[in-house]
Amino acid sequence: MxxxxxxxxxxxxxxxxxxxxxxxxxxxxxxxxxxxxxxxxxxxxxxxxxxxxxxxxxxxxxxxxxxxxFAFDVTGIRAPGREAPLVAEMRDNRMGGPAYPATAxxxxxxxxxxxxxxxxxxxxxxxxxxxxxxxxxxxxxxxxxxxxxxxxxxxxxxxxxxxxxxxxxxxxxxxxxxxxxEPNGMGIFRAFVRRPAGADHTELVFGGPSYIAGFCPTGEDTMYAYLVEDKQDRQGLTAAEGSRIMAEKARPYGAHWDDVRAQLEQGVEHVHYTWFxxxxxxxxxxxxxxxxxxxxxxxxxxxxxxxxxxxxxxxxxxxxxxxxxxxxxxxxxxxxxxxxxxxxxxxxxxxxxxxxxxxxxxxxxxxxxxxxxxxxxxxxx
Ligand SMILES: Cc1cc2nc3c(=O)[nH]c(=O)nc-3n(C[C@H](O)[C@H](O)[C@H](O)COP(=O)(O)OP(=O)(O)OC[C@H]3O[C@@H](n4cnc5c(N)ncnc54)[C@H](O)[C@@H]3O)c2cc1C
The missing domain is CATH 3.50.50.60 (FAD/NAD(P)-binding domain)
Structure with a gap:
């Protein structure tokens, strides 16, 4: 009952x-x-x-x-900058228990x-x-x-x-x-892109011109990449404009961001912007x-x-x-x-x-x- x-x-x-x-x-x-x-x-x-x-x-x-x-158990942290050295690779806790990966x-x-x-x-x-x-x-x-x-x-x-x-x-x-x-002051661009070879877990960069530059794999060929900035009025942003702005903002980041930026420069179909x-x-x-x-x-x-x-x-x-x-x-x-x-x-x-x-x-x-x-x-x- x-x-x-x-x-x-x-x-x-x-x-x-x-x-x-x-x-x-x-x-x-x-x-x-x-x-x-x-x-x-x-x-x-x-x-x-x-x-x-x-x-x-x-x-x-x-x-x-x-x-x-796309499942994985590791998060990589890279330093900002074109060289983007890997600072740490952390094994993530399996928060749902051993039956599930740390993250999908x-x-x-x-x-x-x-x-x-x-x-x-x-x-x-x-x-x-x-x-x-x-x-x-x-x-x-x-x-x-x-x-x-x-x-x-x-x-x-x-x-x-x-x-x-x-x-x-x-x-x-x-x-x-x-x-x-209430808005917290930050806004985020997210783009759904092709997953570059070797980008097989989330990588985050804290700092540089964006607060966070990150990506997360979502499938064998796909992932989403994001950049967090001070919130701006970007209402009505088209995918073409979003791709262009995101490509520009991604310029100071290296490693897999080189591939992401190249895709953004060509124009990506799914680019979204929202405030936190x-x-x-x-x-x-x-x-x-x-x-x-x-x-x-x-x-x-x-x-x-x-x-x-x-x-x-x-x-x-x-x-x-x-x-x-x-x-x-x-x-x-x-x-x-x-x-x-x-x-x-x-x-x-x-x-x-x-x-x-x-x-x-x-x-x-x-x-x-x-x-x-x-x-x-x-x-x-
Ligand atoms: C930028 C960003 C990134 C995020 N990333 C993550 C992440 O990586 N991992 C994570 O766990 N969470 C993440 N979140 C949070 C996550 O997206 C939300 O917490 C989650 O989607 C909330 O689900 P919900 O079902 O409560 O609401 P929603 O998914 O918003 O669903 C609400 C539904 O209600 C409908 N609706 C609204 N008003 C009415 C109405 N009057 N009558 C009928 N229907 C109505 C809407 O159309 C919508 O379909 C993120 C959030 C943001 C903003």
């Missing part, structure tokens, strides 16, 4: 689809409402650490993720497609082109107002609504949570029968690459408490928050601290903070 019989999930990102798959698998009726007309995950890569892979295994997609990602890089749309397939196979309904615009609660039911692409409105009701609707969450606003993501943000919704993350998870509840600069990992863990723990309690009681929410809030808070705090040191050009104990997070997220959530 589950605490709820039918759940509406707002948002078909990683957290929404993972929660949908787990709840539907347990026999709960699930409908996911997604505003975009189809899976619109940005066409760049994502770094999935061991605890994210463990969560994806819980969702039932590890075998597919393994097939379509992946093309984001592949992850989105796998999660969508899993949610549907488990029995969840996923409705694209359904934007949630209203939410009211009465008599143990939650009513959502949906707008379709033509602007026509309908309503649906559920036992529980999960706001997995990302950074600018509408559900968060509709249930009266005032916390909003930070926020953390204070406990509780629910109001009545509506709860926010993933980026709706917390965001941070990806300096420890844990955002999606934490979003997936939110989904796993929420599905756990909803399917192991018989009713939606305070005890259920207490357990949910005890298992999620300290962990997500630590990730936000550490990620912000590392970003602040970079912004101040200060050398803090980055390795020490990485160890803190690694020890924490190595534990089951």
């Amino acid at each position: 589950s605490a709820v019989q039918d759940v509406g999930i707002v948002g078909a990102g990683a957290s929404g689809l993972a929660a949908a798959a787990l709840l539907a698998e347990a026999g709960v009726a699930v409908v996911v409402y997604e505003a975009t007309p189809d899976l619109a995950a940005l066409g760049s890569g994502i770094t999935l650490q061991g605890n994210a892979l463990r969560a994806l295994d819980r969702v039932g997609v590890w075998e597919q993720v393994k097939e379509r990602s 890089g992946m093309y984001r749309p592949d992850l989105a497609e796998i999660l969508l397939g899993r949610a549907r196979a488990a029995g969840a309904t996923v409705r694209f082109g359904a934007r949630v615009t209203g939410l009211t609660q009465a008599d143990d039911r939650v009513t959502l107002t949906l707008a379709d692409a033509a602007g026509a409105s309908t309503t649906v009701t559920h036992d529980l609504v999960v706001g997995a609707d990302g950074l600018n969450s509408t559900v968060r606003e509709l249930i009266g949570i005032e916390t909003r993501p 943000t930070s926020h953390l919704v204070a406990e509780p993350w629910h109001r009545g029968r509506a709860v926010v998870i993933g980026d709706a509840a917390h965001s941070c600069p990806p300096t420890v690459a844990q955002g999606a990992a934490q979003a997936l863990e939110d989904a796993v723990v929420l599905a756990d408490v909803l399917t192991t309690h018989d009713t939606l009681t305070d005890a259920l929410w207490t357990e949910f928050h005890a298992r999620r809030v300290p962990r997500a808070s630590a990730v936000v705090e550490v990620s912000n601290q590392i970003a602040s040191w970079l912004l101040a050009h200060e050398r803090g104990d980055v390795e020490g903070l990485h160890r803190v997070i690694s020890d924490l997220v190595s534990q089951e959530p």
